[in-house]
Amino acid sequence: MIKRLSIIPILFLTTTVCWCCTIFCARDQHGQMWAGNNEDFYWYNFSTHIQIVTETDSTLAFIFFDYPNNNFPQGGINEAGLFFDINLVEASEVKNVPFKKVFPGSSSDLMLHMLGRCKSVHEVIELFDSYSLSEMNTAQIHLADKQGNKGIITADSSWLSTQSFQVSTNYNLCHKDDDYKRCWRYPIATSLLKNSEPSFELFSQICDSTAQRQGAFTIYSNVHNLTTGEIWLYYAWNYNNPYKTSFKEMTQLGDTTILFRDLFPEQPVVQAYNKYKSYGFKSGLDVLKNIRNLALRKEKLKLISLDALFLFDFLLQSGRIETTDDDDLISEIIDASDDTELLMLITNQKVSQHNKEMARKKLESIQKSRFNDTLALLAVASIGFIVILIFAFKRKTNKQLTNAKNE
Numbered sequence: 001m002i003k004r005l006s007i008i009p010i011l012f013l014t015t016t017v018c019w020c021c022t023i024f025c026a027r028d029q030h031g032q033m034w035a036g037n038n039e040d041f042y043w044y045n046f047s048t049h050i051q052i053v054t055e056t057d058s059t060l061a062f063i064f065f066d067y068p069n070n071n072f073p074q075g076g077i078n079e080a081g082l083f084f085d086i087n088l089v090e091a092s093e094v095k096n097v098p099f100k101k102v103f104p105g106s107s108s109d110l111m112l113h114m115l116g117r118c119k120s121v122h123e124v125i126e127l128f129d130s131y132s133l134s135e136m137n138t139a140q141i142h143l144a145d146k147q148g149n150k151g152i153i154t155a156d157s158s159w160l161s162t163q164s165f166q167v168s169t170n171y172n173l174c175h176k177d178d179d180y181k182r183c184w185r186y187p188i189a190t191s192l193l194k195n196s197e198p199s200f201e202l203f204s205q206i207c208d209s210t211a212q213r214q215g216a217f218t219i220y221s222n223v224h225n226l227t228t229g230e231i232w233l234y235y236a237w238n239y240n241n242p243y244k245t246s247f248k249e250m251t252q253l254g255d256t257t258i259l260f261r262d263l264f265p266e267q268p269v270v271q272a273y274n275k276y277k278s279y280g281f282k283s284g285l286d287v288l289k290n291i292r293n294l295a296l297r298k299e300k301l302k303l304i305s306l307d308a309l310f311l312f313d314f315l316l317q318s319g320r321i322e323t324t325d326d327d328d329l330i331s332e333i334i335d336a337s338d339d340t341e342l343l344m345l346i347t348n349q350k351v352s353q354h355n356k357e358m359a360r361k362k363l364e365s366i367q368k369s370r371f372n373d374t375l376a377l378l379a380v381a382s383i384g385f386i387v388i389l390i391f392a393f394k395r396k397t398n399k400q401l402t403n404a405k406n407e
Contacts (some may be wrong), residue, residue: 022185022210023075023085024199025144026165032227035144036203037075038218039065040322043306044236046273048211048219050258052250059116069316072108072260073115077247080119081146081226082133084111088174089140090094092156100132107135110138121149121160126267128153146226161220165193167182184208200225200232209238213299214341220260235264235371236303276304281332302342305333309346323349338366 025035039048047068054380055061064076075085101109110131118124121143133139137155144150150161157174167190169183172323189206196202200223209222221234243263261270268291276284284304291297308329314322324330324348330351337343343366346359 021085021087022167022168022189022206023087023171024084024165024189024193024203024206025142025150026193027148028198031148032053032198032225033081033146033148034198034200035077035085035143035201035226036207036221036223037085038221039085040076040206040212040215040216040218041067044217044303045219045271045308045312046261046304046307047312048260050260052251052256052257052258053112053116054251054254060119060271061247062115063247063250064112064115065220067312067316069313071075073111076115077221077224077226077231078115078118078253079247081229082115082120083112083116083144083224084122084124085142087140087142087168087170088138089170091137091152092172093139094132094134094155095157101130103131107133120145120147121151125153125158128158140168140170140172142166144226148305165190165198167193188291200230204232204234204239204242207234211239213237217303217308233260233263235260236269237269237299238264238267241267247274269303272300273304273307273401275307281308281329281336285336298330298337298339301337302339305337305339305342309333313325323351327355331358334359334362338362340366 017044021040022038023036027032047069048065050063051064051073052063052156053059053061060078060080062076063080064073066072066074069384075083077083078305093141105113114124116125118127124141125145130142133153133155139154141153143153144166150166150175152162152166153288154162154172155391157172158261159174167186169189170187171183172187175328192202192206196276203223207223211221218237219235221232221239223232223242230249231245231250232242233245234242234399241264261267261273268287272287274282275287281304281377286300287310288297288304291300305307309323311322311324314320330346331354334343334346339345343363347356347363351359
């Protein structure tokens with residue numbers, strides 16, 4: 001979720017408002033501290049990246065995750081084992097403004113200052129107690145450190161958690177209500193943490209179980225052992241093949257930026273996306289045809305289609321959602337897809353009348369086909385039921401005749 005933007009209800013994707021990101025942390029029985037996160041967005045974006053910043057005489061080394069041209073850390077970790085990520089929540093009133101200083105820079109500068117100088121959750125809370133969060137009134141900062149501390153910061157509150165684990169989605173945990181329980185992801189993560197020992201396997205399971213695959217979309221997931229510095233990264237909903245690295249290995253690369261997709265060159269969806277960007281959408285489709293599992297192929301096609309359809313930079317500049325003006329590309333997307341959510345989405349966007357009509361007709365055709373399939377299944381089931389009745393009737397009749405003969 002792009003935290004420096006105000007909340008944008010994604011009614012263009014679904015009939016209900018949906019805000020995203022799932023963050024969780026816990027300490028295992030050996031004293032090791034774990035943290036994990038799913039980064040979700042309104043549509044899939046293949047240009048998310050990892051920024052590596054090495055230490056200086058006055059600052060710690062750290063890494064953070066971000067979107068292209070956004071310049072705001074979405075989450076990150078530093079060499080002291082301090083982890084953070086951010087949920088998007090409903091705007092809160094900023095409290096104690098007259099008693100707080102204004103940070104000499106942007107909200108992004110404040111987050112980078114936190115990563116470069118704070119070594120614990122306590123230090124972060126002290127930092128934000130000193131500075132106003134007026135530019136981040138829709139942010140909920142989820143914190144953890146390798147000493148086992150956990151905390152939450154919002155515009156109106158902050159706290160240190162005393163529970164054995166901490167889960168946050170897109171409801172303000174500092175408010176005294178149970179709104180957060182309405183999120184389908186929250187009870188899944190909570191239940192798994194209550195009933196299992198924290199581990200890499202458990203945190204990977206939580207990432208997979210709470211990944212958004214409809215309406216909003218999980219772009220990447222990360223699991224951290226804050227004690228050892230180990231890091232596991234997941235991409236494009238593939239939770240079977242993580243990219244395994246460590247904080248030390250990453251910072252040894254020096255000050256640099258790494259595209260997430262470049263860490264997963266063997267993934268067919270990455271190969272297809274790269275081919276599409278170099279040679280056109282249909283070339284990307286040719287790569288996807290190598291995926292034998294039809295459902296998986298359709299899933300990856302949807303990710304590429306969403307990235308191609310929406311203009312990310314326009315959203316950053318204007319705060320508004322806009323589709324590409326490439327009518328031929330949109331036609332190719334419609335022609336290739338039978339995903340009803342995607343087709344319905346296109347009919348509700350500012351695309352050419354030709355493409356709107358093309359998407360509408362294909363949507364109607366799919367719905368009609370599915371209706372006919374349902375009727376066919378009902379017909380088969382009815383025939384099967386009749387055959388069973390006839391068989392049962394004959395069996396009962398034969399039994400009666402046999403009994404009559406014996407008498």
